[in-house]
Amino acid sequence: MPSIRAPVAKKTTTLTVAVKCRPLTEKERGRDIVRVNNSKEVIVLDPDLSKDYLDRIQNRTKEKKYCFDHAFGPESTNKNVYKSISSVISGVVHGLNATVFAYGSTGSGKTYTMVGTRSDPGLMVLSLNTVFDMIKSDKSSDDFEVTCSYLEVYNEVIYDLLEKSSGHLELREDPEQGIVVAGLRSIKVYSADRILELLNLGNSRRKTESTEMNSTSSRSHAVLEIAVKRRQKNQNQVMRGKLALVDLAGSERAAETNNGGQKLRDGANINRSLLALANCINALGKQHKKGLAYVPYRNSKLTRILKDGLSGNSQTVMVATVSPADNQYHHTVNTLKYADRAKEIKTHIQKNIGTIDTHMSDYQRMIENLQSEVSQLKKQLAEKESQLSIIPFERGVERELSWLDGLSHQISENVQERINLQKALFELEETNLRNRTELQHLDDAIAKQAAEKDIVEALSSRRQVILDNIRDNDEAGVNYQREIEENEKHRCKLQDMLNEAINNNGNKTYLHILNQYKLLGMGNTELQFEMAMRDQIIYNQREAQRNLWNLLMGLGVEEKQVFDLAAKQGITIEDWSMASYPGLPYRKQAPSFIPANIPFMGHSYSQSSCTFQSYNQDTASKGQQWAPTPTLCREEHHSSYYFMGHEPPAFASLRKSHGGGRPAPWIDTGGNHRRVSYPQTVNNSSPGMVSSHMGPSFYQTPQREMLVNTPSPYGSPRAGVINRATTPAGQPFYGSPRAIAAVRNGSGNSPRLATAVSAPNGARNQQRVYGTSPLSGTKGVKNASYGQNSHTKLYRGGGNKVHNKGNKTQRQHH
Ligand SMILES: Nc1ncnc2c1ncn2[C@@H]1O[C@H](COP(=O)(O)OP(=O)(O)OP(=O)(O)O)[C@@H](O)[C@H]1O
Incomplete structure (x- = not known):
């Protein structure tokens, strides 16, 4: 005052x-x-x-x-x-x-x-x-x-x-x-x-x-x-x-x-x-x-x-x-x-004396001071009020965030579960494909060995086991399919909840950005899965080709002949030292090579550059089929995702290229091959990869014509190329159990990747060892539906039956 x-x-x-x-x-x-x-x-x-x-x-x-x-x-x-x-x-x-x-x-x-x-x-x-x-x-x-x-x-x-x-x-x-x-x-x-x-x-x-x-x-x-x-x-x-x-x-x-x-x-x-x-x-x-x-x-x-x-x-x-x-x-x-x-x-x-005027002016000053104080207090009050209104808003946003976090967690789990279910179904399909191939060969063998009662009995009992396994696996596949459908329903529900939150909430932009962010994260997970699958296919393909070269060498084909043969086929042998097949002398081991003309792959892979080359149909007619399209390839996936413990196939022969500039199929199992059109068959038979339930974010495979071997009426074309080979000793050779995987590319097209993978000598007791999954980077995939890490091994005892417990694939931890 x-x-x-x-x-x-x-x-x-x-x-x-x-x-x-x-x-x-x-x-x-x-x-x-x-x-x-x-x-x-x-x-x-x-x-x-x-x-x-x-x-x-x-x-x-x-x-x-x-x-x-x-x-x-x-x-x-x-x-x-x-x-x-x-x-x-x-x-x-x-x-x-x-x-x-x-x-x-x-x-x-x-x-x-x-x-x-x-x-x-x-x-x-x-x-x-x-x-x-x-x-x-x-x-x-x-x-x-x-x-x-x-x-x-x-x-x-x-x-x-x-x-x-x-x-x-x-x-x-x-x-x-x-x-x-x-x-x-x-x-x-x-x-x-x-x-x-x-x-x-x-x-x-x-x-x-x-x-x-x-x-x-x-x-x-x-x-x-x-x-x-x-x-x-x-x-x-x-x-x-x-x-x-x-x-x-x-x-x-x-x-x-x-x-x-x-x-x-x-x-x-x-x-x-x-x-x-x-x-x-x-x-x-x-x-x-x-x-x-x-x-x-x-x-x-x-x-x-x-x-x-x-x-x-x-x-x-x-x-x-x-x-x-x-x-x-x-x-x-x-x-x-x-x-x-x-x-x-x-x-x-x-x-202490002042005039009344002074007094009045004092009052005037007081009034002014009070007025400024009042306006200051009003300002403070307004600030406090705005803070108060912000606090609940912030609390609301906090609640919103925690809700969204929960939701995003559920969505992540949902995606992960779907990936795991897909993987399991994929494996099941593949296994049953092998079972059916074996069944077909058993039928052939039974027909051929009709006179040998004992052999026929043994083959028949084996046939029965395989049939049982097929039934069991089909049943499990139906269950997986059901679970995938449930999962998809849940995904739709979660997405609806998110959309509703975005529409109802005042802070739409923020939530929208958050939603986009979460979706991007999910998209990323899916892409990782796709990449892992692609890498696996490439790995399988390289493995099969290496085995093929080993076979050739094992059959006494000279190195020079191999090079000549490869040159005729348009295959570049890149590095012999990459051979890793045990049991062969160093120079005799399978080379690392660039399978330049592999028509059904649509891609070739260069190990040294770690890039894919995409098969370009537009430029194919101009004699430039393999336009170098740099595609991401993470080296670690090759060795970490799947390791196939294949036995060396006893026999295989190369097939010459078809005309018209189109690369030839590269495995000949006796000249019994014909054209099969996809994806209809793939779509029907391989819901694991091409499923209408999966929505656009999963795998879509445009129709593409492919040359495959058709082993028998039993052989289902559902999963791709089926090879039938016979060893010199007359044993059947089963190749390419998982032949096709359709992988969505960045532009939304889905070039079909197919690979022929040599199977063990007889499908019986084939073991696949699952390495560290690239989905999780190091320690394997977290299996939301099973609640455990699938750093696992699938059992295939007594034929190619995937053992199920309930509807779940039984896995064994390392
Ligand atoms: N003039 C006085 N006549 C009679 N009694 C007195 C007189 N002055 C003080 N006293 C008595 O002396 C005592 C102390 O007095 P007082 O409480 O006033 O001291 P003080 O200086 O205030 O003490 P402190 O600093 O501890 O508060 C009291 O009991 C008070 O009644």
């Missing part, structure tokens, strides 16, 4: 120091050693009675003598004290500031002096009475306004004693008003009684403790402030007087009070502020004698509050209270020493 500018005229005055010695209490059995002479002189006798007259005259005693503005003995009442300072109090009604504080050791009578009793009211009460009496008796037409505040400083924290449960208040330095306590309640009062009421209320809230020295020792410094505003209508001016009445906490030496814990800490803080006060008094006293000196007001809250009273615009009275008891000698002398120094302290008093 803006203050009224004071007139320039200032009056320098010194602190009024009054000493009051209380009577000995009933408890105090000691000797009275304080003497007051002439209402001004205070003598403190040496408590040691043994010292005689000679000691005294030779100045060997501890007797001290001081002179003050006023001195009061034990018989004096508070009223007596008040009379001597009443002029200072009355100045408040005339626009002057006044400060009265009691200073003394604990139990010396400070509170008694300031607050007093009913029979002997203290300076606070008497001052208030004076103020109201003066206002009452004022004959002028002036308007008065009296406000009152009451605070305490406890442990260096300021509390409002007029508030029931006051918070911590802070001091602020106002350029015009000086030190102000922010947030301190100021109550308008119209009578002394009301102030006394408030005073009693405040005192009841003050922190007091029973100490060794005083049963009701004040642990805090209390400041009662009475502000009197006087509006002089006839002189067009307003005066503001302020009276601060301070009851300091008891100062004591810790060792004497026998205090501990909190009391000791209180004492330390009290002493700290009293020491700060003493230092200020010292410095202010020296200022007078030696000129300027630094006054450490800022060392405590108390000295900051008392700053005006100690050196500013204030008529100040220090009432030093002492105990007459001989055991209090040191405290008494100490108090008197400071009181003596305080006498030197100078203050500069001036009336």
Whole structure:
């Protein structure tokens, strides 16, 4: 609140120091050693009675003598004290500031002096009475306004004693008003009684403790402030007087009070502020004698509050209270020493007068300030409101996010489950394909060996096993299919939920982006799966070709002949050293090669460059069938996904290329081959890979004509190329159990990849070892539907039956 500018005229005055010695209490059995002479002189006798007259005259005693503005003995009442300072109090009604504080050791009578009793009211009460009496008796037409505040400083924290449960208040330095306590309640009062009421209320809230020295020792410094505003209508001016009445906490030496814990800490803080006060008094006293000196007001809250009273615009009275008891000698002398120094302290008093115009302009300024404060508060309120509205929104978004996270987790699981089901179905299809091939060969063999009863029996029993396996596997396949359908339904449901959330939620863009992000993640998983499948197919193909070359070499075909043969077929043999077939001499091992013309693959693979070359139908007619199209190929997939433990096939022969620039099929199993059209058959027979249930994100295979061998009416073309070969010993050779995998490419076309994989000698007990799945990077696929990692091996004991437990493929952990 803006203050009224004071007139320039200032009056320098010194602190009024009054000493009051209380009577000995009933408890105090000691000797009275304080003497007051002439209402001004205070003598403190040496408590040691043994010292005689000679000691005294030779100045060997501890007797001290001081002179003050006023001195009061034990018989004096508070009223007596008040009379001597009443002029200072009355100045408040005339626009002057006044400060009265009691200073003394604990139990010396400070509170008694300031607050007093009913029979002997203290300076606070008497001052208030004076103020109201003066206002009452004022004959002028002036308007008065009296406000009152009451605070305490406890442990260096300021509390409002007029508030029931006051918070911590802070001091602020106002350029015009000086030190102000922010947030301190100021109550308008119209009578002394009301102030006394408030005073009693405040005192009841003050922190007091029973100490060794005083049963009701004040642990805090209390400041009662009475502000009197006087509006002089006839002189067009307003005066503001302020009276601060301070009851300091008891100062004591810790060792004497026998205090501990909190009391000791209180004492330390009290002493700290009293020491700060003493230092200020010292410095202010020296200022007078030696000129300027630094006054450490800022060392405590108390000295900051008392700053005006100690050196500013204030008529100040220090009432030093002492105990007459001989055991209090040191405290008494100490108090008197400071009181003596305080006498030197100078203050500069001036009336706080402003014109009514000034007053009006003050009000104007106040209004402006208040208006700006109001607008600032409104702004703050708006900010808070917006924050409040944001919080639920953020919470909503959080909830939304966790919901979406849950949903995305479900979607991921759903995708993973579908991949696993597809894989399992794929395996099942492949296995049954082999079973059917074997069945066909068994039928052939039975027909051929009709005369050999034993052989026919053995073959028939084997046939029965294979038939059982086929039935079981078909049954399992139906179950997988059902599970895939369920999975797809669940996927649709989840997607619907996401779409609904996007449509219903206000923050559509955010959710949409999130949705896109999640979908991309899922797409990525699917692509990984596709890539793994493609890599596997390429691996299988390379393996089959390597076996083929090994066969050729095993049949005694010379290296040169192999090269010539390869050249004729348009095959480039790249690196013999890559051969890895055990049992053959190094140079005889299968080379690594580029199978440049493999028509049904649509791709060739270069190991060194790790790129695929796509078969380009458009350019094929121009003799540039193999346009190098860099396609991602991750080397690790080749060795990590599937490892085929093939036996070397005993026999195979190469087939010449067909004309028309179209590469020839590369395996001849006896010239019994014909054209088969896909994908209809593939789609029908291999739902695992080309399923209408899988939606567009899964594999679609455009129709493409392929040359395959058709082993027998039993052979299902469902999974691609079926090779029939016969070993020199007449054993059947089953090739290419998994012949086709359609892989979606980036443009949405699905060039069909087909591979011929040599099977073991007889389908019986073929084992496929599953390596680390690339789907999960290192440790195998997490099988959502089985709840385990499929770092597994499929059992195919007793023929190519995939053992199922319930509807699940049984897997064995490594
Ligand atoms: N003038 C007096 N006449 C009669 N008794 C007095 C007088 N002054 C003080 N006393 C008594 O002395 C005791 C201590 O007084 P008081 O509580 O005012 O001391 P204090 O300085 O405020 O102590 P503290 O600093 O510990 O709060 C009280 O019992 C009080 O009644």
